[in-house]
Amino acid sequence: MNTDAKVAATFLGVAAGNIAFMVSLLIPLPLLWYLPEARHFEWGTSVDAVGIDFYGRVGLSLICGGVIGGLGGWVFHGLSRRGHTLTGARQTLGGWALSTVWIAAFVIVLSLATRPVGPGTLP
Amino acid sequence: MGTPLLWESVSRPLLMLHAVTAMALMGAVTHQAILNVGFVLGRFSKHRLEAVYVKIVAALYPVVFLLGAVIYPTYRIRIRAEIFDLTAPWASNLFDMKENLAALGLAIALTQLLTRPHVHPRPSGQGIGLHITFGLSLAALTWAQVIMGLWLTAEEGL
Numbered sequence: 157m158n159t160d161a162k163v164a165a166t167f168l169g170v171a172a173g174n175i176a177f178m179v180s181l182l183i184p185l186p187l188l189w190y191l192p193e194a195r196h197f198e199w200g201t202s203v204d205a206v207g208i209d210f211y212g213r214v215g216l217s218l219i220c221g222g223v224i225g226g227l228g229g230w231v232f233h234g235l236s237r238r239g240h241t242l243t244g245a246r247q248t249l250g251g252w253a254l255s256t257v258w259i260a261a262f263v264i265v266l267s268l269a270t271r272p273v274g275p276g277t278l279p
Numbered sequence: 280m281g282t283p284l285l286w287e288s289v290s291r292p293l294l295m296l297h298a299v300t301a302m303a304l305m306g307a308v309t310h311q312a313i314l315n316v317g318f319v320l321g322r323f324s325k326h327r328l329e330a331v332y333v334k335i336v337a338a339l340y341p342v343v344f345l346l347g348a349v350i351y352p353t354y355r356i357r358i359r360a361e362i363f364d365l366t367a368p369w370a371s372n373l374f375d376m377k378e379n380l381a382a383l384g385l386a387i388a389l390t391q392l393l394t395r396p397h398v399h400p401r402p403s404g405q406g407i408g409l410h411i412t413f414g415l416s417l418a419a420l421t422w423a424q425v426i427m428g429l430w431l432t433a434e435e436g437l
Contacts, residue, residue, distance in 0.1 A: 166393045174386060177382060181379070192284050192355055193282060195284070195285055206355065208351060211348065243405070247406075250409040253390065254416065257416060261420070264376055264380060269372060271375075272368075273371045274365075274368060
């Protein structure tokens with residue numbers, strides 16, 4: 157695969173993974189939850205016991221990033237074989253990937269700094 | 280103490296290993312960031328060393344991340360649910376910030392590994408600006424996580 161196509165696809169995958177991660181923080185999506193006390197996994201938007209959605213969120217992010225990055229790589233490879241220059245796409249997607257990192261970081265800090273926590277808070 | 284949790288019996292040694300590997304990671308990202316600042320100043324003579332640090336960071340980051348993920352269930356019950364949620368809710372939120380920021384850092388560490396061979400380390404070289412920004416971002420995120428982790432462990436450790 158052409159260098160620019162490879163790098164552009166990597167950046168696209170990272171941006172997609174970060175967006176999926178951010179969306180799953182903001183919107184209650186069905187995720188894989190781990191229930192530490194029961195020691196098993198459960199699928200759902202929420203659980204009735206103390207649960208961990210972090211593994212499911214990271215998994216969702218990796219799957220979205222991998223699939224979209226892979227599809228992007230396939231498209232970019234085809235474009236480069238047809239003689240298209242992807243230097244601009246590489247720069248733009250790199251900028252997007254970096255922006256999603258910092259936007260996601262901002263969303264994480266903002267949403268958790270204001271989250272009410274108390275005795276018996278779930279998850 | 281209730282039912283034993285997954286990996287709970289070895290959570291303390293794993294926490295130590297998590298901390299030690301995190302310190303090594305912090306050293307590597309800091310060295311990389313210093314060399315990245317050198318790139319900004321037009322000093323590219325150590326670009327091969329910088330590429331080595333990118334590889335070290337990409338190797339260490341997943342290890343630190345996985346160790347943290349393994350001890351997380353014990354932390355979630357024994358520290359967060361049984362202590363922080365009752366007495367220090369800010370600490371519960373700080374920990375969740377740390378773990379979520381860690382996932383973003385993992386993405387950067389792996390991105391750098393995949394893209395670094397295609398970066399031209401010279402003034403106005405292709406991809407150099409983005410590479411520098413990713414490197415400095417990762418250093419900032421890693422430092423933030425280490426400080427948060429130390430703060431939380433000082434508050435209540437496993």
